[in-house]
Amino acid sequence: MSEPIIEINHLSYDYPDRRVLSDISLAVRQGEFLAIVGENGSGKSTLIKCILGLLKPEGSIRLFGRELDQFDEWWRISYVSQKAASFNSGFPVTVEEVVEMGLYAKKGLFKRLKKGDRTKVRQALETVGMWDRRSSKVGDLSGGQQQRVFIARALVNDPELMILDEPTVGVDQRYVKEFYEILEELRADKKRTFVLVTHDIHFVSRLVTDVVHLIDGKLGCNCGIKEYWELDEKEIRSLYPVPGRVLVHEGERV
Amino acid sequence: MIEAFMTFKFLQYALVAALLIGFTAPFIGSFVVVRRMSLIADALSHVTLAGIALSLLISGMVSSLAGLNPLYLGIVTAVIAALLIDWLRSKYRHFQELAIPIMMATGMGLGAIFISMANGFSMDLVSFLFGTVSAVTLTDVYTILIVAVIVIVFVSLFYKELLFLSFDEEQARVSGIRLQLVHVVFMIVVALVIAISMRIVGILLVSSLITLPVAAALRFAKSFKATIFWSIVFGEVATIAGLILAYQFDLAPGGMIVMLAVLELIIVMSAERFVGGKHHGKTTRKSA
Numbered sequence: 001m002s003e004p005i006i007e008i009n010h011l012s013y014d015y016p017d018r019r020v021l022s023d024i025s026l027a028v029r030q031g032e033f034l035a036i037v038g039e040n041g042s043g044k045s046t047l048i049k050c051i052l053g054l055l056k057p058e059g060s061i062r063l064f065g066r067e068l069d070q071f072d073e074w075w076r077i078s079y080v081s082q083k084a085a086s087f088n089s090g091f092p093v094t095v096e097e098v099v100e101m102g103l104y105a106k107k108g109l110f111k112r113l114k115k116g117d118r119t120k121v122r123q124a125l126e127t128v129g130m131w132d133r134r135s136s137k138v139g140d141l142s143g144g145q146q147q148r149v150f151i152a153r154a155l156v157n158d159p160e161l162m163i164l165d166e167p168t169v170g171v172d173q174r175y176v177k178e179f180y181e182i183l184e185e186l187r188a189d190k191k192r193t194f195v196l197v198t199h200d201i202h203f204v205s206r207l208v209t210d211v212v213h214l215i216d217g218k219l220g221c222n223c224g225i226k227e228y229w230e231l232d233e234k235e236i237r238s239l240y241p242v243p244g245r246v247l248v249h250e251g252e253r254v
Numbered sequence: 255m256i257e258a259f260m261t262f263k264f265l266q267y268a269l270v271a272a273l274l275i276g277f278t279a280p281f282i283g284s285f286v287v288v289r290r291m292s293l294i295a296d297a298l299s300h301v302t303l304a305g306i307a308l309s310l311l312i313s314g315m316v317s318s319l320a321g322l323n324p325l326y327l328g329i330v331t332a333v334i335a336a337l338l339i340d341w342l343r344s345k346y347r348h349f350q351e352l353a354i355p356i357m358m359a360t361g362m363g364l365g366a367i368f369i370s371m372a373n374g375f376s377m378d379l380v381s382f383l384f385g386t387v388s389a390v391t392l393t394d395v396y397t398i399l400i401v402a403v404i405v406i407v408f409v410s411l412f413y414k415e416l417l418f419l420s421f422d423e424e425q426a427r428v429s430g431i432r433l434q435l436v437h438v439v440f441m442i443v444v445a446l447v448i449a450i451s452m453r454i455v456g457i458l459l460v461s462s463l464i465t466l467p468v469a470a471a472l473r474f475a476k477s478f479k480a481t482i483f484w485s486i487v488f489g490e491v492a493t494i495a496g497l498i499l500a501y502q503f504d505l506a507p508g509g510m511i512v513m514l515a516v517l518e519l520i521i522v523m524s525a526e527r528f529v530g531g532k533h534h535g536k537t538t539r540k541s542a
């Protein structure tokens with residue numbers, strides 16, 4: 001069997017005042033679609049940031065078979081952060097310029113964008129329905145529109161691994177649906193791997209192959225989607241230290 | 255007056271220097287401003303004063319170094335100060351702006367000591383404080399030219415990286431950009447620009463040439479490319495016109511240039527009232 005795309009062994013992470021992740025081990029293989037779920041503050045975003053090398057945890061992380069600190073093929077990965085739109089809204093940069101940034105990692109130093117790159121930018125922007133606004137300043141768009149631009153930036157470099165931390169927060173229902181349709185299309189290429197942090201796993205259950213359920217920074221369950229549905233609510237609830245504190249399957253409420 | 259610029263070598267030197275500075279200062283300034291480092295430019299220029307004063311002091315004491323161009327020591331001081339500011343910023347993670355008063359105080363303190371050791375202000379020193387029309391030498395012009403070329407090459411090479419880093423540091427890191435390297439080189443380049451600009455605009459006014467044209471461009475530019483373009487236009491107009499007016503009326507060019515940059519900003523801001531309700535709406539929203 002091929003090497004996992006992401007392999008995490010005994011990962012723990014502390015913020016100065018508290019332990020946020022403890023002893024997480026998991027592997028994501030090529031073609032898998034991993035959903036990370038868990039209540040607010042359970043450590044989902046922190047886990048993602050560790051995987052991306054933005055935070056330095058204890059334990060080991062391997063990406064595409066290489067230790068994280070030796071990994072340098074970042075163009076194989078794209079990332080949409082939970083608060084993608086938290087930039088300085090006065091920044092003088094257009095929608096098109098932002099999406100071009102998605103291509104920079106692949107370009108390497110000193111190389112300029114070519115005509116083929118412009119076509120890619122156009123396609124990505126058309127996919128999220130923002131091509132008409134390509135010359136607008138990003139700060140002048142609504143929050144949901146900005147998020148769509150950041151999604152386009154993640155799509156533009158045709159990544160092998162997409163890491164998405166609640167990418168559709170603030171995006172209206174129509175485009176959420178379209179976004180998941182795009183993901184479904186991208187899924188058609190079975191080589192592509194996804195990690196998605198989400199609160200509505202029901203919405204994407206058709207796509208998901210595996211689920212990681214974080215509970216207070218610990219691995220509550222790490223299993224296939226079928227098994228996950230078979231776990232009944234009581235079993236998941238029993239994973240929590242304080243019973244009855246949480247609504248499981250938040251998506252159901254929506 | 256045009257005749258004067260045709261005849262006098264020193265005026266031609268000053269003009270070429272002004273052309274180069276009017277381009278490079280707002281060019282690098284576009285990045286300085288969007289990275290919210292405007293005040294760092296100010297601190298750097300004040301530290302450079304110490305280097306200039308030291309150079310003048312040495313020239314006065316050691317006769318074999320009497321002809322030393324203060325620009326060299328100024329450049330060295332600026333670069334060292336840039337690296338120190340960066341180091342201080344990493345030491346005070348949560349109070350990064352502290353690096354500015356710390357460096358500014360050090361620079362001005364040293365400057366004051368060197369100046370008094372050299373028995374007070376000389377005409378030379380004053381020309382470095384507020385710029386000069388008449389004291390630009392051919393070596394100055396060459397030095398400025400070399401630095402300008404370095405700046406333009408650097409920004410062209412690292413354009414993508416600089417823009418990405420300025421806009422979205424987290425994403426830039428995730429795309430594997432060597433941030434620390436780009437950042438350190440950037441700081442050095444900013445220091446270089448400040449050091450060369452002071453010949454024309456003067457130490458005390460350098461940072462305004464880096465920030466004011468950008469401030470004007472930011473009022474209406476939508477893209478980053480347009481921001482750079484208009485900053486350079488404003489920068490060139492202010493430096494060239496400022497230099498000519500300063501010569502004409504026998505005033506310090508630094509003052510003239512900066513006041514023209516202020517005037518540009520005022521014009522742009524008043525034009526917003528008349529051009530399109532869109533901009534107007536934006537300003538009210540911001541202030542609300």
Ligand SMILES: Nc1ncnc2c1ncn2[C@@H]1O[C@H](COP(=O)(O)OP(=O)(O)OP(=O)(O)O)[C@@H](O)[C@H]1O
Nearest residue numbers: 015016020038039040041042043044045046047082
């Ligand atoms: N910069 C920080 N400094 C200190 N503690 C932090 C920091 N960021 C997050 N935390 C803490 O770490 C814990 C996990 O946060 P994290 O952002 O990973 O949660 P999450 O699962 O992504 O939550 P959400 O569903 O709200 O996005 C939280 O308890 C939070 O308070």
Ligand SMILES: [Mg+2]
Nearest residue numbers: 044045046082
């Ligand atoms: Mg989160």
